[in-house]
Amino acid sequence: MADRTGAADSEALHVELVAADRTVWSGDAAMVIARTTEGDLGVLRDHAPALSLLSEAVVEIQVDGTDDVVVAAVDGGFLSVANNRVSILSEHIELGEEIHVDKAKAELEEARGLIGANNEAERRVRRAEARLRAAEKVSSGASH
Amino acid sequence: MAVSLREYRARIKSTESMKKITRAMELIAASRIIKAQQRAQHAAPYARELTRAVSAVATFSNVDHPLTREEENPKRAAVLVITSDRGLAGAYSSSVLKEVERLSGRLRDEGKEIDYFLAGRKAEAYFKFRQRPFVDSWTGFSDQPSYDIAAEIGRALIDAFLKEQGEEGDVDEVHIVYTRFRSMLVQEPTAVRLLPLEVVEGEAPPEDDELLPLYEFEPSASQVLDGLLPQYVQSRIFYSLLQAAASELAARQKAMKSATDNAEELIKKFTRIANQARQAGITQEISEIVGGVNALADAQAAAND
Numbered sequence: 001m002a003d004r005t006g007a008a009d010s011e012a013l014h015v016e017l018v019a020a021d022r023t024v025w026s027g028d029a030a031m032v033i034a035r036t037t038e039g040d041l042g043v044l045r046d047h048a049p050a051l052s053l054l055s056e057a058v059v060e061i062q063v064d065g066t067d068d069v070v071v072a073a074v075d076g077g078f079l080s081v082a083n084n085r086v087s088i089l090s091e092h093i094e095l096g097e098e099i100h101v102d103k104a105k106a107e108l109e110e111a112r113g114l115i116g117a118n119n120e121a122e123r124r125v126r127r128a129e130a131r132l133r134a135a136e137k138v139s140s141g142a143s144h
Numbered sequence: 145m146a147v148s149l150r151e152y153r154a155r156i157k158s159t160e161s162m163k164k165i166t167r168a169m170e171l172i173a174a175s176r177i178i179k180a181q182q183r184a185q186h187a188a189p190y191a192r193e194l195t196r197a198v199s200a201v202a203t204f205s206n207v208d209h210p211l212t213r214e215e216e217n218p219k220r221a222a223v224l225v226i227t228s229d230r231g232l233a234g235a236y237s238s239s240v241l242k243e244v245e246r247l248s249g250r251l252r253d254e255g256k257e258i259d260y261f262l263a264g265r266k267a268e269a270y271f272k273f274r275q276r277p278f279v280d281s282w283t284g285f286s287d288q289p290s291y292d293i294a295a296e297i298g299r300a301l302i303d304a305f306l307k308e309q310g311e312e313g314d315v316d317e318v319h320i321v322y323t324r325f326r327s328m329l330v331q332e333p334t335a336v337r338l339l340p341l342e343v344v345e346g347e348a349p350p351e352d353d354e355l356l357p358l359y360e361f362e363p364s365a366s367q368v369l370d371g372l373l374p375q376y377v378q379s380r381i382f383y384s385l386l387q388a389a390a391s392e393l394a395a396r397q398k399a400m401k402s403a404t405d406n407a408e409e410l411i412k413k414f415t416r417i418a419n420q421a422r423q424a425g426i427t428q429e430i431s432e433i434v435g436g437v438n439a440l441a442d443a444q445a446a447a448n449d
Contacts, residue, residue, distance in 0.1 A: 016189065016193070018189045018190045018193055019190065019291075020187065020190050020291035020294075020378075020379065020382060021183065021186055021187050021190070021290070021291050021382075022186040022187075023186065023189050036362055037362075037363055037367075038362050038363055041362075048360060049358055049359045049360065050359060050360040050361070050362060051197060051200060051201065051359045051360070051361050051362070051368055052361070052362035052363075052368070053362070053363065053367065053368055053371045076371075077375070078197065078368065078371060078372065080193070080196075080197050080200070080359070082200075082359070087193045087196075087197075089190060089193050089194060089197070089375075091291060091295065091375070091378075092291075
């Protein structure tokens with residue numbers, strides 16, 4: 001971080017995926033794709049400093065030097081990029097592997113049933129959808 | 145010897161079982177402290193990143209957000225009291241409550257009325273017993289708080305703070321009283337002002353030589369701030385809860401250690417008295433036998449004469 005001159009292009013993109021109570025994932029990445037409130041955002045190396053609010057959606061991190069993709073469902077929060085350092089903060093973050101597809105499906109059904117009941121329901125649907133998508137992405141990636 | 149040997153033995157036994165219980169509680173508390181400290185460590189990156197982000201926004205936009213705005217004439221203050229759910233932790237909860245009384249006195253002197261928000265059964269019991277009103281209370285998590293609880297408390301406090309002056313339930317400032325975990329031996333009750341926020345304080349402020357980059361804000365600086373500040377408040381509350389949990393466990397370990405030591409002392413004392421009583425009994429029996437033999441001998445001698 002201290003060495004920002006010259007060496008910038010040899011630096012990899014360092015990503016920290018941080019939930020309120022733990023660091024979910026941290027490491028170097030080739031690319032980060034996240035959905036902000038304005039639309040999808042892809043972050044490559046040497047991205048301009050930015051601070052964006054995230055929506056309840058899936059975040060994908062392409063791990064540097066491998067074909068691995070880390071998929072996680074975030075619950076709002078925000079993303080900040082500066083000096084080749086990306087921090088994704090959200091109150092709740094779950095990795096795709098940690099999510100059970102059937103359970104996520106059941107939750108989505110439940111949340112859909114609640115729509116109209118209160119304001120919270122819509123958020124819950126979006127969150128359940130994000131979790132389901134993250135879980136499905138991981139399981140489909142594994143079967144290929 | 146007013147009490148018989150049997151009773152002393154019974155007392156020793158009950159003290160021994162008490163000692164076993166306090167010893168077990170001491171060990172449990174000791175093992176949980178480590179977990180509580182780990183939880184606090186795991187929560188640290190989130191708090192750090194959040195503080196960085198908030199200070200980044202604060203430096204590049206004129207921070208004028210409802211959560212940072214000072215009321216010109218504050219009339220009501222909210223106090224969040226963080227105590228434990230269970231006792232047997234020495235003076236842990238009572239020293240927090242004492243700090244609350246001190247803070248309340250100060251706020252009243254400044255002419256503010258106080259709304260209490262309570263976390264932990266001990267605080268609730270304290271207020272209920274004295275029939276003092278409180279706005280809301282949360283219980284059942286004191287030794288392992290989750291972020292969801294902190295978020296819930298945060299929402300309640302922010303809601304109260306954002307209300308207009310004069311509205312029902314409005315407060316103009318929010319204070320937290322919790323126990324700061326300095327070390328295993330030192331925990332101190334602390335009162336801090338949470339709202340209105342003073343931006344760029346926090347646990348790990350960015351160093352002076354570290355220039356903050358020129359950020360692009362999406363959708364806009366004020367909207368980013370809208371999203372960030374409530375989370376910042378909640379993370380501060382979560383931090384206080386975690387500190388309080390570690391302090392509670394440390395206080396409990398200390399209290400249970402001294403209880404175990406006291407029980408040991410008591411057992412020693414009782415054993416000594418019991419031995420004395422036993423020996424006194426033996427001595428008495430011997431002297432009775434000797435006395436009986438002597439009397440018999442005397443009687444026989446008298447008959448022979």
